[in-house]
Amino acid sequence: MTTNTASTGPVWDWAAGHGPVTGALSATTGCLAVATTGAATGMPPGWALAVGAAGAIGHTISSLRERLSGRTIAMRSASWLIGAGWTTWAMATGPLTWAAIGSLATIGVGMGAAARSTLLYEEARELEAIAANERQVARELSAERRAIAAEWVDRVQRVCNITLRILAVEIWPTGTGFTIDAELPPGGTTYDRIAQHSAALSADARLPHGCTAVASQGIHQGRVLIDVTTVNVLSEERTYPSDYSPLSIYTGIPWGYRTNAEEICVYLREQCALVVGPTGSGKTNMVHVILAGFARTTDVLTWVIDLNAGSAGLPWVRPALDANGTPVDGVRPGIDWLASTYEEAVLMLDAALAVGLRRKVAYQDLMAERNTDQLPISAKIPQIMLVVDEGAEILTSTDRRMKELAKKILEVIRMLRAMGIRTVLTALGATGSVLGNLMIRREAKARVCLTGGEVEGMDLSKVFPGSRGLRVDQAPYKGAGFMGTPESAAALFKNWRILPNQIRDIVLATSDLHPTLDGVSSKAAGDTYASRWDPERTAWMRDTTHTPATDAPAQTAGSAGGLNLSALRGDRESAEEALARKFREQIDAEFATFAEPGTNTEQPTPSGLNLSALQNEDNAARQVALGLLFSAGPEGTGASAIARALAKEYGTTRQTVVGWLKTWTADGTAVRVGTGTKARYVHRQHAPDNPSED
Structure with missing residues (x-):
């Protein structure tokens, strides 16, 4: 704090941070002290007046530099001059009279009131300046939105022959596009009139490849949302996020990201899932992404059936077993059970059915206590997710043994929803033979179709019936395709790339998160479940001398394919x-x-x-x-x-x-x-x- 000596006149220290009361008190006591000292020593009264005038000029200059208001500048200058005037008068007539002291007190009260008033005025002025800047930004943003709205009103009129009234334009925080909220014209016009022209709108807007203009339902049937992607995020390869934090079957499991770069999650407590993808589309990588999500959940156990030598599940098991098949201390497999043969698959499905049927009886009291007709899933009573690689092909196979597996899989899908056992099936193609089963179409409400640019066998209308404007050539990249859930309409998406070293990291990082099968279910599954990781049953995982027998169609000896004679x-x-x-x-x-x-x-x-x-x-x-x-x-x-x-x-x-x-x-x-x-x-x-x- 800077102080002035008594010889310089009134003490006006505005930089000290005084408030209205302390500032006025400091000024009046300073004036009284200078007047008393000056009168006692015979100081010429004009000196005080000169000092006050200099102070008024100095504060005027500093206030102008700070861009303060004229009211504040006037108040500060007047305070200096009034204080200097009183000091000059008091030195000439005597500062210790009742008239001098009373007038000084009145001056102090006036200074405090004026200082308070100008302080409030300056605060209001500063807030108004901030608000003005915000309004300017809003006007500029509003101008951009108005330009987008006008452009798309013309475009929809030109391409779809529909006149929209745009209510809002939301710019995505990721900077990859925007959403238009518009009101449809009267006369029964529906949003799918625009949805079916998605490709034409994208072409008319000159959007980059991989970017689309997709129409979906609005807040009611007379409104439409048009999501316009302006940056192609599908062309770049992104690795699976390194955040392995715990998840739950209730909070959603991320399976990829949309064209606006936001994660898309699936909720599988009651739903099954279907993943379709031809060879080379990234389907195996998608299976690993699915297994990674399940590995992070604290209330899910994953059982995997892969009759192609168990290749989908092996990377999730091997880090937890040593060279002799003995479990590694402190490490649990990323999946809870793996079946690579027909016989093991039968054991797994029989165990799943036994668990589900036993839960129906054993947990009646718990469901009554929670007042629900569905088993409350938790870390103590985990959900079982049955992942069947190429399971849709099993359901349509004409082989006798595959028909037996298909029958058991359909029983699990049909009977055990409430008991927390759901399935994720994969298929090689989106064809009628694969998707012809009513049970799959009805229960697998979470659907993924990876295209990778493949056209043959990719009938998107069979995977996403009722969706308009979806075309395979919109997702020509490996790992890209379309995804639809009850919570999110079918639209473009891409899954992350996940490599074997990251799978190992996930297995080690999530080992402590895995639940254990509840006692009731474990007892129902029996020794078949308890001995699933015994070295004798996992010996095939360590056998590198020959290819394990599978249930794939027989091939010609010495050839990868052909006639088996x-x-x-x-x-x-x-x-x-x-x-x-x-x-x-x-x-x-x-x-x-x-x-x-x-x-x-x-x-x-x-x-x-x-x-x-x-x-x-x-x-x-x-x-x-x-x-x-x-x-x-x-x-x-x-x-x-x-x-x-x-x-x-x-x-x-x-x-x-x-x-x-x-x-x-x-x-x-x-x-x-x-x-x-x-x-x-x-x-x-x-x-x-x-x-x-x-």
Whole structure:
């Protein structure tokens, strides 16, 4: 605090932070002290007046630099002059008279009141300046929004022939786009009139590839929301977030992010999920993202069925087991159970059904206490999420054993929702054969369709019925596609990239988060569940000498695909060469070398097609049809052509051939190329890497 000496006149220290009361008291006591001292020492009275005038001028200059108001400048200058005037008068007439002291007290009260008034005025003035700046920013932002609104009113009128009244424009915080809230015109116009023109609106707006203009329902049926993405966030690859904080089945589990860069979560307490994605679309990575989310939850146990050697679940188990199959201290697997064979899958599904049925009885009192008809899921009574890789294909398989698995999976889906057992199924394609099951369509309300730019077998209308404006070419990137849940309409999304080293990190970081199966459920599951990690049952995970047996369709020995003819296994030629030669000879002889089972008593010659291992005529016709498919080469053939070739010899109908071709397409033996009347089928050994439509 700066103080002035007594010889300089009145004490006016505005920089000391005095308030109205302390400032006035300091000024008046200073004046009294200077007047008393001056009178006693014979100081010329004019000096005090000169000092006061100098103080008034100095404070006026400083106040102007601080850009204070004229009221404040006048108050400060007047205070200096009035104080200096009183001091001069008191020095001449005597400062210790009642008149001098009373007048000084009056001056002090006036100074305090004036100081208080100007302080309030300056505060109000400062707040008004801040508000003015905010209004200026709002005006500028409003101008941008008005420009966007005007532009899109014209665009929707031009493309959709609909006149909108835009109520608001929300700029996304991520800076990747904006949302338009508009009122539809009267006359029964609905939002899907705009949704079906999504591609045309995107093109008219010259949006970058991967950016869309998607219309969805507004707050009521007379309103529409148009989400416009201006920055393509799908083209870049993002790794799975390093935040492994605990999650819950009730708070949602993140599966990816939208085009506005916001996470999208699924809520699977009551819902099942379906993930569709062809080879190369990032489906396996998506499964790992799903398992990562489940690993972070404190009230979920994950059981995985993967008949392809358990590849989806192995990275989540191996960090918790040593080279001998003994559990590592302090580390629990990222999943609770893994089935890689038909037999283990049957055990798992039987255990799930037993757990669900037992819970229905054992927890009646708990549900009555909580006044709910659903089992209260918690860390003490965890939900079981059954993840079945290519489970949709199991449900549509014609194989007897796969039908048995399918029956059990459907029982779990149908019966155990309230008891906290739900499923996540994956599929290779969005086709009618995969999605034809009513149970899948009804229960799997959380749906993902990864496209990766693949067009064949990607019928988005089957995955998201009722959604308009969705096109495969909007998501040409690996790991990108469409996702829809009951809480979020079907729209573009992308999942994160997750690598094996991060999977290991997640397993180690979340080991303490995993719940344990409740006692009631564990008892119902029995020893089958209790011994699931015994070294004998996990030995296949450490066997690197040969590929574990799976329940995939049998393949030709020595070849990745083709016809499985057991009678050819003794040939010295390679299986591929022998098969190709025999098919050519078969076509040349118009099937003359074939003899029906039971009628040919001679040993087949090495140059003929040996089908003696076949059991019946239907199987013989089926194998010959597969031979015709192979012999057709890269050009392929159709159901009608095959049926005509088989009709005379076997009486095979076109409908039968169509069924064979669908089965071969589903298990990967054949590839369907083209659509409609131009559709043809090519054996996978002759199929192009990326088949396209004609």
